[in-house]
Each structure stands twice: as C-alpha cells, then as structure tokens.
Amino acid sequence: MPEASANIGVVGLAVMGSNLARNLASREGNTVAVFNRSRSKTDELVAAHPEAEFVPAFSYEEFAASLQKPRTAIIMVKAGAGTDAVIDALTGVFEPGDIIVDGGNALFTDTIRREKAVRATGINFVGAGISGGEEGALTGPSIMPGGSDESWVTLGPILRSIAAVAEGEPCVTHVGHDGAGHFVKMVHNGIEYADMQLIAEAYDLIRRGTSKTPAEIADVFAEWNRGELESYLIEITAEVLRQTDAATGLPLVDVILDQAGAKGTGAWTVQTALNLGVPVSGIAEAVFARSLSSHPEQRAVSRDLPGAEEDLEVEDADAFIEDVRLALYASKIVAYSQGFDEIRAGAAAYDWTIDLGAIAKIWRGGCIIRAQFLNRISDAYQTTPDLPVLLTAPYFVDALTRAQGAWRRIVATAAASGIPAPAFSSSLAYYDGLRAERLPAALIQGQRDFFGAHTYQRTDKPRTFHTQWSGDRTEVEAEDTH
Numbered sequence: 001m002p003e004a005s006a007n008i009g010v011v012g013l014a015v016m017g018s019n020l021a022r023n024l025a026s027r028e029g030n031t032v033a034v035f036n037r038s039r040s041k042t043d044e045l046v047a048a049h050p051e052a053e054f055v056p057a058f059s060y061e062e063f064a065a066s067l068q069k070p071r072t073a074i075i076m077v078k079a080g081a082g083t084d085a086v087i088d089a090l091t092g093v094f095e096p097g098d099i100i101v102d103g104g105n106a107l108f109t110d111t112i113r114r115e116k117a118v119r120a121t122g123i124n125f126v127g128a129g130i131s132g133g134e135e136g137a138l139t140g141p142s143i144m145p146g147g148s149d150e151s152w153v154t155l156g157p158i159l160r161s162i163a164a165v166a167e168g169e170p171c172v173t174h175v176g177h178d179g180a181g182h183f184v185k186m187v188h189n190g191i192e193y194a195d196m197q198l199i200a201e202a203y204d205l206i207r208r209g210t211s212k213t214p215a216e217i218a219d220v221f222a223e224w225n226r227g228e229l230e231s232y233l234i235e236i237t238a239e240v241l242r243q244t245d246a247a248t249g250l251p252l253v254d255v256i257l258d259q260a261g262a263k264g265t266g267a268w269t270v271q272t273a274l275n276l277g278v279p280v281s282g283i284a285e286a287v288f289a290r291s292l293s294s295h296p297e298q299r300a301v302s303r304d305l306p307g308a309e310e311d312l313e314v315e316d317a318d319a320f321i322e323d324v325r326l327a328l329y330a331s332k333i334v335a336y337s338q339g340f341d342e343i344r345a346g347a348a349a350y351d352w353t354i355d356l357g358a359i360a361k362i363w364r365g366g367c368i369i370r371a372q373f374l375n376r377i378s379d380a381y382q383t384t385p386d387l388p389v390l391l392t393a394p395y396f397v398d399a400l401t402r403a404q405g406a407w408r409r410i411v412a413t414a415a416a417s418g419i420p421a422p423a424f425s426s427s428l429a430y431y432d433g434l435r436a437e438r439l440p441a442a443l444i445q446g447q448r449d450f451f452g453a454h455t456y457q458r459t460d461k462p463r464t465f466h467t468q469w470s471g472d473r474t475e476v477e478a479e480d481t482h
Helices: 015-025 038-046 060-065 083-092 109-119 133-139 148-164 182-211 216-223 234-244 265-275 281-293 295-299 319-352 354-363 373-381 394-417 422-435 443-450
Strands: 008-011 032-035 072-075 099-102 122-129 142-145 465-469 476-477
Touching: 008 015, 015 038, 015 133, 015 148, 032 038, 032 060, 032 476, 072 083, 072 122, 072 148, 083 099, 083 109, 099 109, 099 148, 099 394, 109 122, 109 182, 122 133, 122 148, 142 148, 142 182, 142 354, 182 234, 182 265, 182 281, 182 319, 182 394, 182 465, 216 234, 216 295, 265 281, 265 319, 281 319, 281 422, 319 354, 319 373, 319 394, 319 422, 354 373, 373 394, 394 422, 443 465
Parallel strands: 008 032, 008 072, 072 099, 099 122
Antiparallel strands: 122 142, 465 476
C-alpha cells in the first residue's frame, strides 16, 4: 500500500473532477490523491500534469491508504446511483472521523438521506455545492458545503485554498448541516435559470423593437456590464452575440436551435418552493419557458393562432433600450429576492442556520450568477438579518422606484405586441401582489368554503367560520381547515 502522503483526494476524474484535482494540487500545502473507476483516466491525468505531483491510486484500498487522517475525499461523479456506489465503497475503507464530500449536483433530500446513513458509521458526510463550471473548478469556484461542524474544521482550510476570491474573501462558507449546502446550490441554479431567461427576453425585445443585429446588441450588453447590471451572465451574453458561425457566416445565435436544455436543478427549485409554500414565480416561468421551447411539435401546430394586430414599432431606440435595461434590473432583483426567500424557508423547515448575507458574499465570485449587486444583498442582510422581504431594503426600494415606469411600459409593450416575456411579466405581477393592500384571495376562500367547506377567517373578528351554503346560508363558527 502507498504511504499516507495526501491531505485530500478526488474520486471521479471526468472534466470537473480533473480540473478540481488540478486546482487543489496547485495550492500550497495540498497533496492530492486521485482515483477513477477506469484506470485510463487516472493514468492520463497523472501523465498530462506531472507538475501536480498527484498520488495515483488504482483501488479504493490504495486510495484510502494514500490519505492522511482524517481522510478527506471529494466525490465528483454523476449524481444518482453512481454517487451511492462510490459512497458505499469509501465507507468500506474509511474509518470514523474521516470525511466524504459529494461535490456533484445532488438533490438535497438525497444528501440528507446519505448524511444520516454515513453518520451512523462514524464517518462525516458533506454535500457541497460547487458552482463555476469547468473553468471555475480549475481556477476557483464558489463552494457551498454542508455537513457537520467537525468536518468543517478539516475541510474549511482546504476549500478556502481553492475557492474563488472576491474583494479579498474566499467564496466559501459552511452553509449549514446535512443537506444545506446542496439546497443552497439548488436555489443558486434556480436563480440562474431566471437570470438567463430575463436576459434572453431583454435581447428578444431589443432585437424585435430596434432591428439591431446581434453584434450591435452585444455592444449594448457590454455597455450594461459597465454599470449596475455588471455580472458574469451579462458579460458572456455579449460574447455569444458577437460570435459568427464559421460555416454560414451568420450570427451564431441565429443558427443555434431555439430549444433550451435543462439538467433538473431549476425544476427542483420550483418543486421544493411549492412544497415550502414559497412563491418563486420568476424562477418558475424561466423553467416553464425552457419546457415550452423544447416542444417544437406543439409550437409548429400553433404558429397560425391569432396574435397581436401590429408588430412592435419603436420610435426612440435609445429610450426603449434604457427601458429594457431598467425592466431587466427590476426583474433580476425579484428573482434573487424570491431565491433568498426560498433559502430562508428551507432553513426553517429543515432546522438549518443559514447566514443569508454570507451566501450573497460567496456568490460574488466563481459562480455563474456572480454579479455586482450581490454586495448590496449582503449589506441588506447584514443590516437586517431577519429582513422579511429583500425588496424592502432601502437600496432595492430606490432601484425599483427608478425602474417602475420602464418596467411597466416594457411588460405592456410586450403583451400588446405579442412578444412572450413571461419572466418580466411574472416578476412585475409578483411585485404588485406583494404591495397590494388587498388581494382577490378573499374570493378564492369563499369559493373553497362553498364547494368544500374549507372555512375562512374574517377581517373584523377572530376565529374561523363556515357559511352553510347548501342550507340557510347562515354563518357558523367552524374548525380551521385551511
């Protein structure tokens, strides 16, 4: 057996795992053991990067023997049965006090289950969300680990050594216990869905309204990236729009099939929010928009349905583009606010202590949704840790006040012109729902009581009531069945 010389190991050497192993090896103080089910990937990685001085292992027994105690291993395999198989193998060769980290995109409830099972053996199990894609894994991702306090003592310095750095601070924090890390990563991805959909709607409106070319719209996004919309997604949008297809000479965006793929984390975010009773309408509409795009057979037979009588016509292109920018910023604020609402609700439901301000900070670098205004979110939660609605923080009140007219004009213009803008529209509807003094939910409660005796409460006195709709329609006190 090899000498126990490595302080950290990586299992699973596809692109993400290989890049993460290289990142770890490039940091002072780390010696990295590597293992893959197929030996060829291990051999290839070790041969391609001699500077990393990897410690290769060709069995789980060798891998465990090469690690210093407490042994610490990061699993980078496809979520699902493969993850369970690796966990089972590692628990067979690890000892109490050792640490197994799942760095994949696991569903947080699976992580809760796995952590409970592994904890029974005395081994620590950590679900860690890792954001930043292949480049982030290599150069510095945003990392969202859960797990026990004990595991964080060993794991914290290692993860801090490889995380992205924003304003001098590593983009990693101990999120909370068991599945908290993967929960927060799931919501991160949900916000990412909304952010991308909003950007796509902004592009679509500008193109249809101004007839600018993709390259010209790229310049618009590049300009936006120098202001309050500065973010990784705005930056790469300009790059994508500038790209020309080598085969046709057309803008690449015009030859890409308009059917957006999804890996499932956006749907998980929406499903979980429904279970928690948290409205994440902007995120949900982004998920549904991808689903709609991926049904070409339905879109084909629906193409001749009646629509708007007139196409979008813009008299002042610069003013229209500024309206789109403000509508994008306002809707983006709503998406992040909804995401943080879901994190707060998840923490309450699963008994996690999650610092929302710290989450905003670790998303400032390395991750896909990194953006300038995450500092503002962090400031808001540091000032008021129990802030019930992010939108009500002074900075965001001011931003939404500035955006009001433009936001409403853009949503109205899109509807009048027959241009789908579901994320813009739902974000504005959510905002107006929050600020409404009274909602039509009162009528819904009356309907529910009529057909199902579901009861209701009154505005003028306490207790719960039911109207005897099928009888004399008198009101009686009733047991709350909400």
